[in-house]
Amino acid sequence: xxxxxxxxxxxxxxxxxxxxxxxxxxxxxxxxxxxxxxxxxxxxxxxxxxxxxxxxxxxxxxxxxxxxxxxxxxxxxxxxxxxxxxxxxxxxxxxxxxxxxxxxxxxxxxxxxxxxxxxxxxxxxxxxxxxxxxxxxxxxxxxxxxxxxxxxxxxxxxxxxxxxxxxxxxxxxx
Amino acid sequence: xxxxxxxxxxxxxxxxxxxxxxxxxxxxxxxxxxxxxxxxxxxxxxxxxxxxxxxxxxxxxxxxxxxxxxxxxxxxxxxxxxxxxxxxxxxxxxxxxxxxxxxxxxxxxxxxxxxxxxxxxxxxxxxxxxxxxxxxxxxxxxxxxxxxxxxxxxxxxxxxxxxxxxxxxxxxxxxxxxxxxxxxxxxxxxxxxxxxxxxxxxxxxxxxxxxxxxxxxxxxxxxxxxxxxxxxxxxxxxxxxxxxxxxxxxxxxxxxxxxxxxxxxxxxxxxxxxxxxxxxxxxxxxxxxxxxxxxxxxxxxxxxxxxxxxxxxxxxxxxxxxxxxxxxxxxxxxxxxxxxxxxxxxxxxxxxxxxxxxxxxxxxxxxxxxxxxxxxxxxxxxxxxxxxxxxxxxxxxxxxxxxxxxxxxxxxxxxxxxxxxxxxxxxxxxxxxxxxxx
Numbered sequence: 001x002x003x004x005x006x007x008x009x010x011x012x013x014x015x016x017x018x019x020x021x022x023x024x025x026x027x028x029x030x031x032x033x034x035x036x037x038x039x040x041x042x043x044x045x046x047x048x049x050x051x052x053x054x055x056x057x058x059x060x061x062x063x064x065x066x067x068x069x070x071x072x073x074x075x076x077x078x079x080x081x082x083x084x085x086x087x088x089x090x091x092x093x094x095x096x097x098x099x100x101x102x103x104x105x106x107x108x109x110x111x112x113x114x115x116x117x118x119x120x121x122x123x124x125x126x127x128x129x130x131x132x133x134x135x136x137x138x139x140x141x142x143x144x145x146x147x148x149x150x151x152x153x154x155x156x157x158x159x160x161x162x163x164x165x166x167x168x169x170x171x172x173x174x
Numbered sequence: 175x176x177x178x179x180x181x182x183x184x185x186x187x188x189x190x191x192x193x194x195x196x197x198x199x200x201x202x203x204x205x206x207x208x209x210x211x212x213x214x215x216x217x218x219x220x221x222x223x224x225x226x227x228x229x230x231x232x233x234x235x236x237x238x239x240x241x242x243x244x245x246x247x248x249x250x251x252x253x254x255x256x257x258x259x260x261x262x263x264x265x266x267x268x269x270x271x272x273x274x275x276x277x278x279x280x281x282x283x284x285x286x287x288x289x290x291x292x293x294x295x296x297x298x299x300x301x302x303x304x305x306x307x308x309x310x311x312x313x314x315x316x317x318x319x320x321x322x323x324x325x326x327x328x329x330x331x332x333x334x335x336x337x338x339x340x341x342x343x344x345x346x347x348x349x350x351x352x353x354x355x356x357x358x359x360x361x362x363x364x365x366x367x368x369x370x371x372x373x374x375x376x377x378x379x380x381x382x383x384x385x386x387x388x389x390x391x392x393x394x395x396x397x398x399x400x401x402x403x404x405x406x407x408x409x410x411x412x413x414x415x416x417x418x419x420x421x422x423x424x425x426x427x428x429x430x431x432x433x434x435x436x437x438x439x440x441x442x443x444x445x446x447x448x449x450x451x452x453x454x455x456x457x458x459x460x461x462x463x464x465x466x467x468x469x470x471x472x473x474x475x476x477x478x479x480x481x482x483x484x485x486x487x488x489x490x491x492x493x494x495x496x497x498x499x500x501x502x503x504x505x506x507x508x509x510x511x512x513x514x515x516x517x518x519x520x521x522x523x524x525x526x527x528x529x530x531x532x533x534x535x536x537x538x539x540x541x542x543x544x545x546x547x548x549x550x551x552x553x554x555x556x557x558x559x560x561x562x563x564x565x566x567x568x569x570x571x572x573x574x575x576x577x578x579x580x581x582x583x584x585x586x587x588x589x590x591x592x593x594x595x596x597x598x599x600x601x602x603x604x605x606x607x608x609x610x611x612x
Contacts, residue, residue, distance in 0.1 A: 033370050080314065
C-alpha cells in the first residue's frame with residue numbers, strides 16, 4: 001500500500017491549461033479532475049467529454065408531464081360528466097393546454113432530477129481537494145502521483161506556467 | 175475604459191455584498207412598513223368583506239386583477255432576457271440577466287397574491303386544487319381560469335428553479351471568498367459546486383434545456399392570462415389578437431421595469447463597467463420594438479371594431495378614448511407607444527435620466543393598459559341599463575401600495591445578499607471575447 005499525492009496545477013490562461021491537459025494524458029500521472037471558472041469547450045474537447053445524458057431525464061419528464069396533465073383534466077371532467085358550452089366532456093383543445101403546461105413543468109422537474117443525478121449534487125467531499133481560486137480566475141488540473149514522483153509532477157505544471165497546490169496525501173487502496 | 179478581467183468582475187460583484195449601511199436598512203424598513211400596510215388592508219378586507227373594495231356590478235374585476243396582469247407582465251421580460259436571449263446568444267443580456275430573473279421570481283410571487291386577494295372568501299382557495307375531497311367537487315379544466323392556475327404555478331416553479339440553477343456557480347464564488355457563518359450558509363446553498371469538468375458538462379446541457387423550455391412557457395403563460403379575458407363574451411375582450419398583444423405588452427412592461435431597477439443599481443453598486451450604457455441602449459432598442467407591436471395591437475383593435483361593424487364592439491371602442499375612462503386610455507397610448515419612440519434618438523437612449531424617465535412612463539402606461547382593458551369593457555357591457563362606473567377605494571390603493579413595497583423589499587434584500595450580476599456569465603462573455611456592449 002503506497003501514498004498517493006494529489007497535485008493541482010493552476011493556470012490563469014485557458015490555452016495553457018488545455019495544453020497541460022493534452023500533455024498530462026501522455027504522462028504516467030493519472031488526471032483526476034479539471035476545475036474551471038467558466039464552461040470551456042476547449043477543455044471539453046481536450047478531455048473528449050461525451051454529451052451529457054441530462055436530456056433523457058428532461059424528455060422523460062416532458063412525456064410523463066403531458067399525459068399527467070391531459071389525464072388529470074380528463075379525470076376531473078369525467079367526475080362531473082356535464083356538457084359545458086357545448087364542448088364534449090373530454091375536450092381535446094382545452095385539455096391540450098393543461099397537457100402543455102404540465103409538459104413544461106415535468107420536463108423541468110426531469111431536467112433538475114437529471115442534473116442532480118448526473119452532477120451528483122449535493123456533494124461536499126469534492127471541496128477537500130479543491131482550490132478556491134478555481135472559482136475566480138484559475139483553471140485547476142488535479143493529477144495524482146506517488147511520493148517519489150511528486151517533484152516531477154510539480155515540475156510538469158511549473159514548466160507550463162502553472163502554480164502548484166499540493167493536497168494532503170491519500171492512502172491508496174491495496 | 176479598463177479591460178474587464180475575471181478578478182475585476184468578481185471584485186465588483188462581491189463588493190455589493192459587503193455589510194450595508196444604515197440608509198439601506200432604513201429603506202428596507204420603510205418598504206417593509208409599506209408591505210405591512212398592504213397586509214393590514216387585506217386583513218381588513220377579509221374581516222369585513224369584499225365590499226370594502228370598489229368592485230360592484232357591473233365591474234366585478236377591478237384593481238386586484240389589473241395588478242395581477244401587471245405583475246405577470248413584469249415577470250415576463252426576466253424569462254425573455256434569461257432564456258430567449260440566451261438561445262439567441264445576445265451577449266448584452268449577460269450583465270442584466272440575473273436581476274431580470276430575480277425580478278421575474280418576485281413579480282410572479284406578487285402576481286400570485288392578487289387572485290387570492292380578489293377572492294371574497296380566500297379561505298376557500300383550496301377549492302382550486304385537484305385533490306380528492308368529501309365535497310365530490312372537481313375542477314373544470316375547460317375554464318381559462320383553471321388554465322391560469324396551472325400556468326402561473328408552472329411559471330413560478332420553473333422560473334424559481336431556473337434562477338437558482340443559474341446561480342449555483344456564483345454561490346460557489348461567494349462561498350470561496352466568505353468566512354464564518356456566511357461561508358457555511360453559502361457552502362450549503364451552493365451544494366458543493368466546484369466547477370469540475372463533469373459538473374460543467376451536465377450543467378451547460380441542463381441550462382440549455384431550461385432556456386429551451388422556458389421560452390415556450392413564457393409565451394404560453396401570458397397567452398393563458400389573455401384568454402381569461404378573450405374567452406369571455408365581453409365586448410373589448412372577445413378577440414383573437416389578445417394572446418400576442420398580451421405577450422408583447424408583457425415584455426414591453428418587463429423591459430421597462432428592468433431599466434427602472436437596473437439604473438439605480440448600476441449607480442449604487444458601481445456597475446458602470448459591467449452594465450454599460452450600450453447594454454441599457456440595447457434594452458431601449460428592444461422597448462422601441464415591443465412598443466411598436468403594442469401600438470400596432472391598439473390600432474388593430476380599433477380597425478377590427480370598425481371593420482366588423484358590430485355595434486357593441488364599435489360602441490366600446492368609441493367609449494374608450496372619449497368616455498369616462500378616457501384619461502386612462504390616453505395615458506396608455508402616450509406612455510406605451512408615443513414616448514418610447516423617443517428612443518429612436520441615440521442621444522436619448524444613451525442618456526441615463528431619459529432612459530430612467532421613459533421606463534417609468536412605460537410602467538405607468540402598462541398599468542393603465544390593463545386598467546383600460548378590464549374596466550372599460552365590463553363597465554359598458556351589452557345592456558345600457560346595466561352600465562356602471564368604477565373607482566378603486568383606499569383599501570385597494572393600500573393593497574396596491576403594499577404589493578409594490580413588497581416587490582421592492584424583496585429585490586432590495588436580494589441585491590445585498592446574493593450576487594445581482596451573474597459573474598460566471600460575465601466571465602464567459604470576457605472569455606469568448608464577445609462584446610457585451612463596449
